[in-house]
Amino acid sequence: MDFSELKSVCGGCTIRELCLPAGLSDEEVLLLDQHMAHRQVVKKGESLYRTGDAFRSLFAVSTGFFKTSILHEDGRAQVTGFQMAGEILGLDAISTDQHICDAVALEDSAVCEITFDRFEELGQLMSNLQHRFNKTLSREIVRDQGVMLLLGSMRSEERLAAFLVNLAKRFAARKQSGSELVLRMTREDIGSYLGLKLETVSRILSRFHDQHLLEVKGRNVRILDQQGLNKLIEGS
Amino acid sequence: MDFSELKSVCGGCTIRELCLPAGLSDEEVLLLDQHMAHRQVVKKGESLYRTGDAFRSLFAVSTGFFKTSILHEDGRAQVTGFQMAGEILGLDAISTDQHICDAVALEDSAVCEITFDRFEELGQLMSNLQHRFNKTLSREIVRDQGVMLLLGSMRSEERLAAFLVNLAKRFAARKQSGSELVLRMTREDIGSYLGLKLETVSRILSRFHDQHLLEVKGRNVRILDQQGLNKLIEGS
DNA sequence: CGATTGGTTGAGCCCATTCAACGAATGTGG
DNA sequence: CCACATTCGTTGAATGGGCTCAACCAATCG
Numbered sequence: 001m002d003f004s005e006l007k008s009v010c011g012g013c014t015i016r017e018l019c020l021p022a023g024l025s026d027e028e029v030l031l032l033d034q035h036m037a038h039r040q041v042v043k044k045g046e047s048l049y050r051t052g053d054a055f056r057s058l059f060a061v062s063t064g065f066f067k068t069s070i071l072h073e074d075g076r077a078q079v080t081g082f083q084m085a086g087e088i089l090g091l092d093a094i095s096t097d098q099h100i101c102d103a104v105a106l107e108d109s110a111v112c113e114i115t116f117d118r119f120e121e122l123g124q125l126m127s128n129l130q131h132r133f134n135k136t137l138s139r140e141i142v143r144d145q146g147v148m149l150l151l152g153s154m155r156s157e158e159r160l161a162a163f164l165v166n167l168a169k170r171f172a173a174r175k176q177s178g179s180e181l182v183l184r185m186t187r188e189d190i191g192s193y194l195g196l197k198l199e200t201v202s203r204i205l206s207r208f209h210d211q212h213l214l215e216v217k218g219r220n221v222r223i224l225d226q227q228g229l230n231k232l233i234e235g236s
Numbered sequence: 237m238d239f240s241e242l243k244s245v246c247g248g249c250t251i252r253e254l255c256l257p258a259g260l261s262d263e264e265v266l267l268l269d270q271h272m273a274h275r276q277v278v279k280k281g282e283s284l285y286r287t288g289d290a291f292r293s294l295f296a297v298s299t300g301f302f303k304t305s306i307l308h309e310d311g312r313a314q315v316t317g318f319q320m321a322g323e324i325l326g327l328d329a330i331s332t333d334q335h336i337c338d339a340v341a342l343e344d345s346a347v348c349e350i351t352f353d354r355f356e357e358l359g360q361l362m363s364n365l366q367h368r369f370n371k372t373l374s375r376e377i378v379r380d381q382g383v384m385l386l387l388g389s390m391r392s393e394e395r396l397a398a399f400l401v402n403l404a405k406r407f408a409a410r411k412q413s414g415s416e417l418v419l420r421m422t423r424e425d426i427g428s429y430l431g432l433k434l435e436t437v438s439r440i441l442s443r444f445h446d447q448h449l450l451e452v453k454g455r456n457v458r459i460l461d462q463q464g465l466n467k468l469i470e471g472s
Numbered sequence: 473c474g475a476t477t478g479g480t481t482g483a484g485c486c487c488a489t490t491c492a493a494c495g496a497a498t499g500t501g502g
Numbered sequence: 503c504c505a506c507a508t509t510c511g512t513t514g515a516a517t518g519g520g521c522t523c524a525a526c527c528a529a530t531c532g
Contacts, residue, residue, distance in 0.1 A: 070385055073470050078385040092381060094374035101381070120370070124363050131356060137373035138330035144380035145328060145337070149306055149314040151387035152431035156520065186478065195388035200520060202480055218479075218529090234309050392488065423511065436488060438512055454497090454511075 008033045009112065015174060018086030019060050020114075023132050032129065035122060037113040042066075048089060048103040048111060055093035057113045061085050064109020065184040068092075068101045069192065079193040081143070082106075082167075082185060085174055090116075091140050106184040151195045154233075159194040160204045161232040164214075168223055179226070183219040244269045245348065251410060254322030255296050256350075259368050268365065271358060273349040278302075284325060284339040284347060291329035293349045297321050300345020301420040304337045305428065315429040317379075318342075318403075318421060321410055326352075327376050342420040387431045390469075395430040396440045397468040400450075404459055415462070419455040 010021045010033045021029045039062055042048050048059060051071055066083040080101055083089055093099045094116065123130035150159050164181070172178030183190070187198040187205075194201070205221075208214040213229055215222040223229065246257045246269045257265045275298055278284050284295060287307060302319040316337055319325055329335045330352065359366035386395050400417070408414030419426070423434040423441075430437070441457075444450040449465055451458040459465065 070381060072385060072389065076389045078381075078388045080381045080384055091374055092377050094370050095378050100378055120363065120367060123366065124360065127356070127360050130359065130366065134330050134356070134369075134373070137370070137377065138327060141328050141373070141376050141380060142331050142336055144377060144384065145306060145316045148316055148380065148383055148387060149308060151384060152314045152428065153308065153312045187480095188478085192388065197521060198479080199481085199522085203520090206480075422509090433489060434511080435490085435513085439488090442512070 009036060009039065013062075015086040018173065020058075020088065020129075020133070020136070024126070024128060028126050028128060031126065032114075032122060035114060035118045037115065039110050039112055042105040042109045042111060044105055044107050044109075046105055048105065049093075049099045050102050051099055053099045055090065055097045055099055055116065057090065057115045058119060059089040059103075059111040059113050061087050061089065062110040062112050064111075065106045066103050066109060067106055067185055067189055067193075068103050070101045077192060079185075079189050080147075082189075082193070084170060088136060088140075091137060106189075147193075156194075156196055156200055157204055157207070158233055159196065160190075160201065160208070161213075161229040163190065163194055164221065164223065165226070165229050165233065168226070179223040181221040181223065183221060245272060245275065249298075251322040254409065256294075256324065256365075256369070256372070260362070260364060264362050264364060267362065268350075268358060271350060271354045273351065276347050276349055278341040278345045278347060280341055280343050280345075282341055284341065285329075285335045286338050287335055289335045291326065291333045291335055291352065293326065293351045294355060295325040295339075295347040295349050297323050297325065298346040298348050300347075301342045302339050302345060303342055303421055303425055304339050306337045313428060315421075315425050316383075318425075318429070320406060324372060324376075327373060342425075383429075392430075392432055392436055393440055393443070394469055395432065396426075396437065396444070397449075397465040399426065399430055400457065400459065401462070401465050401469065404462070415459040417457045417459065419457060 008030055010016055010019070010029050011026070013019065013021075016022070016029070021032055024032065037057070040059075042064070048066065061083050063085055066089060067079055068081045068083065068089070069077045069079045071077050083103075089103050089111065090099070092101060119133075123133060150162055154162065167181055167183075168178045171181065185193075187201045190196075191198045191201045205214065205216050208229075209216045211228070213223075213225045215224055244266055246252055246255070246265050247262070249255065249257075252258070252265070257268055260268065273293070276295075278300070284302065297319050299321055302325060303315055304317050304319065304325070305313045305315045307313050319339075325339050325347065326335065328337060355369075359369060386398055390398065403417055403419075404414045407417065421429075423437045426432075427434045427437045441450065441452050444465075445452045447464070449459070449461045451460055
């Protein structure tokens with residue numbers, strides 16, 4: 001697919017308000033748009049970037065689903081996040097000009113690329129863009145600290161419940177069903193993200209199924225009792 | 237103490253290169269300096285800000301030691317970080333214009349304040365400052381993801397070893413001893429940060445003591461075998 | 473078709489937790 | 503100044519939640 005003919009990619013994008021252009025005026029979006037590189041396809045299983053790669057660009061997920069993971073020297077890996085449409089990949093690399101994690105597509109995906117040098121120039125031209133970007137970075141910090149809370153002080157059931165509720169919310173914000181989830185990642189990915197083993201994830205999904213909180217068929221999960229899940233997270 | 241008479245606080249600050257002015261020219265530092273508010277004292281046990289407070293300013297730790305922690309609705313708390321001289325407090329609040337954690341001084345401390353509105357204006361004037369600030373935010377993301385790795389895939393001994401080595405590095409970067417640590421936080425704080433119970437922290441410190449990795453006397457910790465600790469973290 | 477990857481479930485084990493007792497240090501008020 | 507309370511830290515014994523090891527099944531793919 002070649003979108004280079006289109007004048008404004010972001011302008012017509014359905015998830016514009018969830019992405020970098022959020023909160024910008026039409027004119028500002030147009031200016032941003034002119035500096036976006038072509039949309040780029042990443043096939044399922046392929047890496048958008050790998051640990052150690054030189055940092056050149058930020059990527060906004062256009063369609064599809066990614067995971068990011070960091071590798072420990074001894075081979076252990078930790079999944080640090082899952083990214084869907086509108087979310088930004090590469091923020092961690094600004095720090096050192098090198099990517100410190102791998103970003104892998106969990107289904108056939110497409111991303112919008114913008115070189116960070118260019119983006120910083122735009123930030124100088126549009127204080128609004130810069131302001132929003134500061135918020136984007138801060139939001140990622142808040143998200144990470146939420147994961148720290150989850151990993152540091154929740155039990156396995158609470159972790160999985162929080163994970164599912166969070167996924168559901170993000171799907172819902174994208175006008176997709178907030179109760180019919182298709183998990184694009186393996187049980188092992190989920191486990192790594194939540195600090196659990198894949199067997200534990202599987203067991204708890206089965207338990208939730210038995211408790212009529214979920215309907216689980218492989219990677220298809222339907223949330224039957226949202227409130228029940230919320231109760232697990234908050235109350236204890 | 238009133239520093240308002242001084243023309244340049246940052247300019248003469250010994251930890252300038254570890255703080256917001258890092259990488260700025262002398263002129264740029266001077267400009268930044270003119271917009272810094274007075275230094276502000278926070279006594280041991282006092283809060284610099286609390287969850288829910290409106291976000292107005294960023295704070296750079298000048299002297300002393302802070303902890304930040306988020307509160308879960310059911311009362312559980314998670315310590316999300318410890319901040320020492322040169323490190324920035326309040327980055328998480330940019331996202332929502334509200335502080336999402338408490339920042340508490342663990343010893344008598346002082347901070348330098350700058351209103352964020354002012355700071356963003358300065359960022360528009362000095363692309364270099366903005367560039368550095370982007371890196372600061374990204375560095376916090378990297379740090380948080382490091383903690384995620386720690387919480388998600390390390391065992392208790394590895395966590396504590398990583399924590400101590402990290403503290404030692406940061407003290408060393410501030411020209412303080414990298415082996416004689418004075419822990420300003422309680423065992424409970426450490427445990428919360430590392431996802432462990434205080435008893436576990438205490439036990440492991442004792443174990444490290446027995447293994448001649450550390451000398452532990454209450455909150456005074458001397459690292460006897462840095463390499464031994466590193467081995468714990470990397471190898472498994 | 474066999475090979476591979478992903479998922480479920482069981483049995484037993486172990487690391488960290490829980491519960492508990494005790495000691496040291498600090499602060500407070502009479 | 504001492505008596506007392508409080509906070510912080512250490513250590514022991516027993517428990518249990520999640521892990522390890524293992525078997526098995528289903529789906530996918532070359």
